[in-house]
Amino acid sequence: MAANFSLIHRTCKLVVLLCFLHISVTVFFYVRTLDIRFSFVQNQQPRANLSRPRHDPLPARGSRTEPVDNSTWKGEDRQMDEPDQDATEEPAKELEKCPETSPLLVGPLRVEFNIPVSLEQIKKDNPNVQLGGRFRPRDCLALQKVAIIIPFRKRDEHLKFWLYYLHPILQRQQLDYGVYVINQDGDEIFNRAKLLNVGYMEALKEYDYNCFVFSDVDLIPMDDRNTYRCFSQPRHLSVSMDKFGFRLPYNQYFGGVSSMSKEQYLKINGFPNNYWGWGGEDDDIYNRLASKGMSISRPSGDVGKCRMIRHNRDKQNDPNPQRFDRIAHTRETMHKDGINSLTYSVVQLEKFDLFTKITVNVGKP
């Protein structure tokens, strides 16, 4: 009787166990189906967004962490998306990553400033650029999300040339990009580096950019192989300017056009806020990079050729007499002065067809 009872007891236990296993397996597969469906819907969202103006930040493609913030990102060949996400969240039919080198590049370009250009014509020539100067390649997933920051004041003629030349180039480079013109309000003395900091902050409010290109409004690359993206080290892009006889003026030169990943930018606490007037801020930025053990990456002199639109010195942008003294103390000041101490107020935010214009009050010395 005892043996019989034990047998029944054991059989019951086995049956309960089997039932439990069956339920577990059923639930597991059901949840999996839901998950796949959910991630598919998520991945469709960004594409749907292409057809409407992108005022709001586009949803990140399932990424919660910024790949560039990841210290494992090394080397120019590493793609900036995390590989494991493909396996779990990207269905097979989802866009493939763009190639490391865009097949659309044409190489050397003719750049001239004697024919006037109109915004209407530029818009017609670039039908795929979305409101606010946003673009993302249609048939592949861009490797980087690039915010292009242009410090600005009263240079509308230069900006037209910049848009005329750069939009086609940036599209051929297969970048997911946005153009931000940061306009200093009022007539106080100009502050380029502070405007760059503002551009960084404001662009990140719109989209999860992981790369920032800082460009003067009057510099145009003469070769589209000079890709406006980020590299394993901070990049100097305007390496051979016509203004300097197509040569680098000095080895530490970091002015004109440069790029930095979010991680690189944060490592140096952004840029100085207290360089008022012309000069010095680019050398301060170089000192910041060097003090953090970073080096400058550059394209070859051939690929890095660019033209500057000739102009007279702007009013309220005289050479800053304090610049030499400030550059000498970057290492002591950089941790207090930078993105962590930035103050400004947005006066106006305008979305134009080919760029986003943010007018800001950056104060005065």
Ligand SMILES: [Mn+2]
């Ligand atoms: Mn200039």
